[in-house]
Amino acid sequence: MINRIWADEASLPANDRGAAYGDGLFETIRMAGRKGVLLSRHIERMVSDAHRLGISVSRHELDAAVAQAIERWSSDAGDQGWVLKLTLTRGAGGRGYRPSAGMAPNLLISSAGLPPEPPAGGVDADFSRVPLTVNPLLSGIKSLNRLEQVMAARELHEPLFELIMSNPEGHLVEGTRTNLLIKSRDGWLTPPVRDLAVAGIMRQWTLERLRELGNVVQERSVEVGDVLSEACEGLFLLNSVLGVVPVCNLAGHDLPVDPGLATICHPLELLE
Amino acid sequence: MINRIWADEASLPANDRGAAYGDGLFETIRMAGRKGVLLSRHIERMVSDAHRLGISVSRHELDAAVAQAIERWSSDAGDQGWVLKLTLTRGAGGRGYRPSAGMAPNLLISSAGLPPEPPAGGVDADFSRVPLTVNPLLSGIKSLNRLEQVMAARELHEPLFELIMSNPEGHLVEGTRTNLLIKSRDGWLTPPVRDLAVAGIMRQWTLERLRELGNVVQERSVEVGDVLSEACEGLFLLNSVLGVVPVCNLAGHDLPVDPGLATICHPLELLE
Numbered sequence: 001m002i003n004r005i006w007a008d009e010a011s012l013p014a015n016d017r018g019a020a021y022g023d024g025l026f027e028t029i030r031m032a033g034r035k036g037v038l039l040s041r042h043i044e045r046m047v048s049d050a051h052r053l054g055i056s057v058s059r060h061e062l063d064a065a066v067a068q069a070i071e072r073w074s075s076d077a078g079d080q081g082w083v084l085k086l087t088l089t090r091g092a093g094g095r096g097y098r099p100s101a102g103m104a105p106n107l108l109i110s111s112a113g114l115p116p117e118p119p120a121g122g123v124d125a126d127f128s129r130v131p132l133t134v135n136p137l138l139s140g141i142k143s144l145n146r147l148e149q150v151m152a153a154r155e156l157h158e159p160l161f162e163l164i165m166s167n168p169e170g171h172l173v174e175g176t177r178t179n180l181l182i183k184s185r186d187g188w189l190t191p192p193v194r195d196l197a198v199a200g201i202m203r204q205w206t207l208e209r210l211r212e213l214g215n216v217v218q219e220r221s222v223e224v225g226d227v228l229s230e231a232c233e234g235l236f237l238l239n240s241v242l243g244v245v246p247v248c249n250l251a252g253h254d255l256p257v258d259p260g261l262a263t264i265c266h267p268l269e270l271l272e
Numbered sequence: 273m274i275n276r277i278w279a280d281e282a283s284l285p286a287n288d289r290g291a292a293y294g295d296g297l298f299e300t301i302r303m304a305g306r307k308g309v310l311l312s313r314h315i316e317r318m319v320s321d322a323h324r325l326g327i328s329v330s331r332h333e334l335d336a337a338v339a340q341a342i343e344r345w346s347s348d349a350g351d352q353g354w355v356l357k358l359t360l361t362r363g364a365g366g367r368g369y370r371p372s373a374g375m376a377p378n379l380l381i382s383s384a385g386l387p388p389e390p391p392a393g394g395v396d397a398d399f400s401r402v403p404l405t406v407n408p409l410l411s412g413i414k415s416l417n418r419l420e421q422v423m424a425a426r427e428l429h430e431p432l433f434e435l436i437m438s439n440p441e442g443h444l445v446e447g448t449r450t451n452l453l454i455k456s457r458d459g460w461l462t463p464p465v466r467d468l469a470v471a472g473i474m475r476q477w478t479l480e481r482l483r484e485l486g487n488v489v490q491e492r493s494v495e496v497g498d499v500l501s502e503a504c505e506g507l508f509l510l511n512s513v514l515g516v517v518p519v520c521n522l523a524g525h526d527l528p529v530d531p532g533l534a535t536i537c538h539p540l541e542l543l544e
Contacts, residue, residue: 005286007286007287008286010286011283011284011285011286011288012283012284012286012291013283014277014279014280014282014283014284014380014382015279015382016283016291017422018290018291019284019288019290019291019296019359019361019380019416020298020359020416020418021294021416021417021418021419021421021422022293022294022416022417022418022419023418023419023422024291026292053419053423054423054426087291087292089291090422095387096387096425096449097418097421097422097424097425097448097449098422098425098426098428098448099422099425099426108286108291110286110287115367115368130407130409131407131408131409132407133405133406133407134405135402135403135404135405135420136403136440137402137403137420137423138419138420138423143419144291144292144293144294144419145293145294145417145418145419146292146293146294146295146369146417147293147294147295147325147410147415147416147417148407148409148410149293149369150289150293150295150362150369150370150371151325151326151409151410152369153368153369153370153371154326154370154371156370168408176369176370177368177369
């Protein structure tokens with residue numbers, strides 16, 4: 001059984017493994033009233049990634065916690081949207097890095113306001129100087145080990161909306177808080193899950209939707225040339241709270257902005 | 273200014289960046305009464321690594337917190353040793369990964385009992401199946417991003433004392449909680465700092481001590497052959513709480529055990 005902890009009245013125990021080692025996961029869900037954007041996919045990802053880490057949590061337990069969170073916070077938000085954050089840790093204690101048998105996971109539940117909407121005409125981005133390394137055992141997992149993203153995000157200054165991180169091989173992998181999608185003459189392109197630090201919910205949904213509509217989507221390593229050549233017809237940043245955000249300028253280079261994708265993938269049409 | 277939080281009466285705030293992103297550092301110091309093993313080096317490492325992460329803390333602030341911790345806990349421990357743990361986070365809040373300007377770091381201070389002493393005749397170790405990836409920007413930093421070590425330590429079962437992790441290039445890098453030192457026919461050998469997830473205090477002290485005594489110590493990548501060939505005269509695990517621990521069996525292969533190193537590097541001779 002998991003312990004529910006409401007962030008507006010308590011916090012994780014002092015010996016929780018979340019703060020000690022980043023031993024856990026989180027989900028950030030865009031809410032509108034009592035509904036959430038791709039809510040069931042967020043819950044499913046947390047259950048599935050918890051399983052990869054050996055943290056025992058059920059779909060039912062998370063559903064029950066989310067239902068309580070909605071009771072608690074949805075009416076405060078009024079017509080405004082809000083953000084529900086779930087932080088699941090392996091629990092408190094253990095002997096150093098080694099967890100004890102049968103630990104009870106802790107679920108910290110919090111709410112926050114929506115971030116500002118990015119401008120519809122596109123945002124500015126640049127390349128990050130912070131390399132992104134991905135452990136193959138942990139690829140794609142939205143774990144609490146996010147120091148690389150923090151170090152990159154420290155260099156986000158106006159007017160930059162995002163910084164794009166590369167792996168040691170020099171491939172573009174993802175933004176600090178977004179996945180990448182490129183529209184090119186030959187179809188759509190995105191880095192493969194095995195290279196990703198975080199395999200986003202919005203990324204997965206968008207790839208499925210594009211394919212349903214008959215588009216070719218390649219999942220392969222992305223080079224700088226893929227976004228800065230004339231073959232690039234658009235670069236999009238995907239995030240389940242912000243939706244699909246076109247980039248109009250990357251590292252001083254103007255990019256074409258095609259608003260079409262935002263209309264087929266708007267988060268508020270994905271409420272459930 | 274840092275906020276001191278005593279783990280026996282409070283915990284980090286719910287929105288602390290330690291649990292949210294592993295955005296911080298820790299030190300684990302072996303204490304005997306009011307003295308600590310290589311205490312000043314631990315404090316210096318935390319100040320220096322905090323600086324690398326852009327977390328503002330001074331030597332003076334940490335010294336004052338440690339002095340208070342000693343007042344609080346040293347007499348409880350009686351003649352037994354104890355362990356002092358300092359967890360420094362960037363603070364609470366910020367906008368997603370991006371920290372706010374001028375955040376006040378939080379320092380969580382806790383005490384624990386000593387772990388059991390490893391047997392003097394050596395311990396059993398094996399190779400970990402969990403790869404170790406090191407971001408070059410964060411190499412050596414004892415940050416709160418330790419999920420790889422947790423995943424490896426989950427596979428530590430009796431009679432194993434340690435699992436040795438390799439990087440994607442196949443070089444042996446470190447144990448889950450120890451650095452590696454090899455005695456060979458040609459002198460001493462240890463992986464270089466740039467390859468390390470954690471550059472241990474005991475590792476640095478031991479290398480300096482060996483060199484003072486006229487030994488040759490090479491810092492270079494370590495292959496499996498370096499420890500499983502006849503040239504290997506001993507494999508040692510270094511940890512500032514446990515000291516120097518010889519390995520008598522690695523993955524089923526008996527290794528020679530030379531107790532000499534433990535006598536020149538015993539932690540209790542390094543109290544200050």
